[in-house]
Amino acid sequence: MVLSHVMVLLLALAAMAAISALIEVWLGLDDIEGDVVLQIGLLFGLAAAFPASVALSRFLLRPLDRVRAATRRLAEGHYDDILELPSEPGLAALVEDVNTLAAALADTQRRRARLISEVAHEMRTPITLLRGQIEGVADGIFIPDEAMFASLADDLHRLQRLAGDLSSLSRSEEAAFDLHRKPTDVATLARATAERLRPQYDDQTVALAVDAGTPVVAFCDPDRVTQVLVNLLGNALAACDSHGHVALSVHTEPSPGHHVIVRVMDDGTGIAEHDLERIFHRFERLEHPGRPAAAGGSGIGLTIARGIARAHGGDITAESAGLGKGATFTLRLPQEPAPEGGMSQDPADSIDPPAPERR
Incomplete structure (x- = not known):
């Protein structure tokens, strides 16, 4: 950016000097009319600087326009655009950050899709079992004995645990803990x-x-x-x-x-x-x-x-x-008291031993 300003300034000064010299040579003006020559040279210098500044600005803004277009596509949910790094270091750092953001958003989108699949899978099995057992009891196929009710309670517990886990996850990511210390x-x-x-x-x-x-x-x-x-x-x-x-x-x-x-x-x-x-x-x-x-x-x-x-x-x-x-x-x-903040104890949040998922 500094170099572009210097180039425009030098171009304007060169144009002023050249026009002033030509006017003095062609018209043979004396020193008394130097102010007129200077004014004319200034006008020609400005006329030369304006298109030069426009051209340089467009050249410098072209990478920024690509970044703006990429951010608009990110806002629309297109995370697969990878921008080429420009030669200018400052702009290259900006473009690299945008590419990193796009990769992070793409990963988040994949996780969100997997979240829906995982939750649907986790809920489908106990709901299907509950429905089949309840319909079986209603049709007289199953006997509503202690074992049947224990099985229903297990399936309900799985759903309750999943709801509690999702509630805790939501509060965790929102940093909404309200701990009872x-x-x-x-x-x-x-x-x-x-x-x-x-x-x-x-x-x-x-x-x-x-x-x-x-x-x-x-x-x-x-x-x-x-x-x-x-x-x-x-x-x-x-x-x-x-x-x-x-x-x-x-x-x-x-x-x-x-x-x-x-x-x-x-x-x-x-x-x-x-x-x-x-x-x-x-x-x-x-x-x-x-x-x-x-x-x-x-x-x-x-x-x-x-x-x-x-x-x-x-x-x-x-x-x-x-x-x-x-x-x-x-x-x-x-060991010392920490500032309050966080997640409130929710009845749905269970501390029963969870099924391990680390490995």
Whole structure:
């Protein structure tokens, strides 16, 4: 832009100088008429500068016009346009950002389409079963006994859990947490949650070790933290084969800030390095060759868990040495009171053990 201004200025000065020299030579004007020569030269200089500035402006604005056209197409839902990078560094950075935005929106669109498919699939099975069972009872095919009502209750529970997960996901992405914080011994929560899930570990012959003997107090919402622990322990169980091992530990970390650290370590399937962040995206469920995918998971448990942690002013991170080498999930919660904000407790939001979906 600066160079274009300089070029127009130089062109105007050159035109003024050339016209002034020609007038003096052709007409033989003396010094007294120099003002007239200067005025005429100025007019010719302006006349030369105007078309030059228009041409340069169009040249400079052409990449911006392409960017504007691309953003309009993005607004219309066309995310497959990739702009060529111009030679000018500033414009190239802008075009690169627009291309990045288009790729992100395209990925969001794919996730939204998969969301509809996943929700429809999750709801179709229990609704079909409920309809068939109710129609069977109405036609006298099925006997309305205790087993029938238990089956109906299970299908209703699946629908309720899915509705609760979707409600929690919506609030998480809107950062609409309204947590009921109070001083809570996280070590006690961890032990209680581990004992709650221990029968599932025993059924799959997976060892669960708990290192949470020392009281560790944090200012948090105990129900929501329990929800996070259930998700992490459920995922660790799903990742392990028979005779696997899972370790749950709780301790404090004085530096860089006073935090409660909860770690869930397993020796299961592990996570590839490029998936360590992707697993926290909604509706992401990792698949491993030769290993059946976990059934019933909605793929949003870790998304909700991280949202809860961040609403407390903490976070959840994942580490893994690679596929087949286990994984470690770390929950950090500040011990000091954090600013209020977030998700209110909704009756539909369940903290029942979810079907794991990490792997």
